[in-house]
Amino acid sequence: MKQLFVIFLxxxxxxxxxxxxxxxxxxxxxxxxxxxILEDTLLNVRAIETLKDAxxxxxxxxxxxxxxxDIASEKIRYPxxxxxxxxxxxxxxxxxxxxxxxxxGSPAYMFKIDEDIKKMVYQEDHEKAFYDSMxxxxxxxxxxIGDPTDDCMSIIITRDGGETWNxxxxxALPKAKEGEAxxxxxxxxxxxVGDKTWVATGGKSSRILFSPDKGVTWQVYKTPIIQGLETxxxxxxxxxxxxxxxxxxxxxxxxxxxxxxxxxTADGGKTWEVVSDGVGPGYRSCVQYVPNSKAKQLVAxxxxxxxxxxxxxxxxxxxxxxxxxxxxxxxxxxAYAAGAGRISKLTFKE
Numbered sequence: 001m002k003q004l005f006v007i008f009l010x011x012x013x014x015x016x017x018x019x020x021x022x023x024x025x026x027x028x029x030x031x032x033x034x035x036x037i038l039e040d041t042l043l044n045v046r047a048i049e050t051l052k053d054a055x056x057x058x059x060x061x062x063x064x065x066x067x068x069x070d071i072a073s074e075k076i077r078y079p080x081x082x083x084x085x086x087x088x089x090x091x092x093x094x095x096x097x098x099x100x101x102x103x104x105g106s107p108a109y110m111f112k113i114d115e116d117i118k119k120m121v122y123q124e125d126h127e128k129a130f131y132d133s134m135x136x137x138x139x140x141x142x143x144x145i146g147d148p149t150d151d152c153m154s155i156i157i158t159r160d161g162g163e164t165w166n167x168x169x170x171x172a173l174p175k176a177k178e179g180e181a182x183x184x185x186x187x188x189x190x191x192x193v194g195d196k197t198w199v200a201t202g203g204k205s206s207r208i209l210f211s212p213d214k215g216v217t218w219q220v221y222k223t224p225i226i227q228g229l230e231t232x233x234x235x236x237x238x239x240x241x242x243x244x245x246x247x248x249x250x251x252x253x254x255x256x257x258x259x260x261x262x263x264x265t266a267d268g269g270k271t272w273e274v275v276s277d278g279v280g281p282g283y284r285s286c287v288q289y290v291p292n293s294k295a296k297q298l299v300a301x302x303x304x305x306x307x308x309x310x311x312x313x314x315x316x317x318x319x320x321x322x323x324x325x326x327x328x329x330x331x332x333x334x335a336y337a338a339g340a341g342r343i344s345k346l347t348f349k350e
Contacts, residue, residue, distance in 0.1 A: 004155075007149045021137035026293045029348040032319045037069065037336070038076055038343040045338035046325045047093040047101075047187040056338050057328075059343060060101045064070060064088030065131035066113065068099075069343075071330065082111050082118050091184035092134040094142060100162055102144055104184050110144070110160050122156065122165040129154070131218050132182040133189075137197075137214050145189060145199050147181040153201060156214045166323040167333050174220035179204025181203065183249075187237040188287035191245065198269050200247055202233025208247075223272045226260040234263075236286045243268050246296035246313055251281035255304050256261055280316035281307040286326045290348075293332065299348075301327050301337060306346075319348075328338055 044062040067078030112120035131146035145156035152170035206227040235249035250261030288298035303323035324339035
């Protein structure tokens with residue numbers, strides 16, 4: 001009887017382990033289904049964000065409007081005009097208790113939106129002002145980055161919930177290289193994990209600016225991504241955790257070129273390696289880790305289509321030719337993507 005009991009326990013243990021393994025094993029996708037949520041030939045959206053405190057999505061467009069989507073009911077409030085007197089082109093958006101929208105070009109304007117109250121909380125009149133991306137560490141502290149106006153990247157930070165924004169002095173930042181800037185292509189130049197922040201630059205020099213302490217101190221790391229021209233470099237960066245990150249880009253004027261346009265780090269951004277060199281997707285404007293995928297699964301998106309990797313970027317499957325500029329996941333199989341003329345719900349299928 002004792003032997004039979006031991007055998008029974010062993011079989012039960014193996015069965016339990018197999019069950020747990022199957023439960024924890026990430027989904028592997030073979031296709032993507034698309035549902036158009038909003039369509040307008042004049043719509044041009046490069047900034048979207050899923051809501052952390054509710055089931056929804058906020059977005060901003062090139063005409064200076066914002067929109068709010070309730071995902072559960074798929075009810076849309078759009079367009080919400082931020083200003084009738086200013087010509088605005090929003091490429092960055094963030095959501096805390098309020099919505100923040102940041103325009104490109106000079107003057108640069110930051111708006112804070114609470115229900116029907118729209119307040120300008122930052123303005124920069126420098127002729128070179130051009131902001132690219134924005135994100136928040138928490139409800140009180142946020143960051144936006146832009147092209148250099150002096151000899152460093154432009155970085156503005158709020159510590160009071162977005163009521164005031166202050167530009168960091170170049171004395172506190174790494175010096176910019178000649179021709180170094182950033183791309184306002186998908187509002188994904190900034191990655192945040194806890195207090196740690198990574199900023200992807202591009203152009204003639206494409207590097208990672210890193211802050212371990214919510215923008216108080218900064219370091220800079222080199223990358224091997226293609227660079228050297230105004231149109232080359234990193235267009236998007238994402239971090240799964242404090243160690244594992246991925247960046248994509250290339251040259252949008254040579255969208256099929258896929259040499260040195262996908263890079264990966266496993267040490268928090270200190271060192272990067274080129275992966276899938278000469279194969280897989282060419283220029284892509286946004287990359288995001290699939291949630292709950294142990295830093296293995298990635299989706300890269302651009303106007304040439306949607307690509308997917310199950311092995312941390314070594315190999316890629318081309319899932320669709322449908323073009324978008326940016327996307328954000330809401331769970332491990334659903335994302336929202338935006339681009340020229342539409343916002344769509346993407347459902348990834350096994």
